[in-house]
Amino acid sequence: MAARFPDELTCDMAETYHALDWRALGLPLAATLAAGLRENSRTRMALAGSVSTVDTLLLGAAVDALHLLVWAKTKDGQKGRSRPEPVVNRLLGVPSPRQATGFSCAADYETARARILGEGWRQAAGGLPSSAAAAAPSPEGEGLGGRLKGER
Structure with missing residues (x-):
């Protein structure tokens, strides 16, 4: 704990126990005090890899639920448009999935x-690579399902 997060431990010891030089306390007492730090202390959160406290995440989830309820009553919500971004995602540092992407050519689109989708869907669809699958006509003729217009 002290080796991995010395600054967090120093700050927590000063805040919680008013011990500015926790190294002067001796190892047994410093270890006991460090074990007694709150769950939301800087040191414990750094050890757990947390970016927000549980209380903050629960409050964010409540705000998200309220945003969703209010949005559902709007015209956009009834049509499924402009869904609000979750606050919890911002608290956790999750990137926004709403990034518009444009492509300059068909090859860029196929790559994306x-x-x-991954490569597994191509094998299930007949094993053709994406460029060959897009360019290859069906064996029965043109059109969807290999049927021409007007045929049954």
Whole structure:
């Protein structure tokens, strides 16, 4: 704890126990005091890899639920548009999925599509690579399902 997060431990010891030089306390007492730090102390949160306290995350979840209820009553909510961004995602540092992406050519689109969908869907669809699958006509003719317009 002291080796990995010395600044956090120093700050927590000063705040909680008013011990500005916790190293002068001796190892047994310093270890006992460090073990007694609150769950939301800087040191314990750093050890757990937490970026927000549980209380803050619960408050964010409550705000998200309220935003969702209010949004559902709007015209956008009834049509499923402009859903509010979750506050909890911002607290956790999750990147926003709402990033518009444009493509300058079909190859860029196919590359992004393959990355998003993965390669497994191509084998299930017949094993053609994306460029060959897009360019290859069906064996039965043109159109959807290999049927021409007007045929049954």
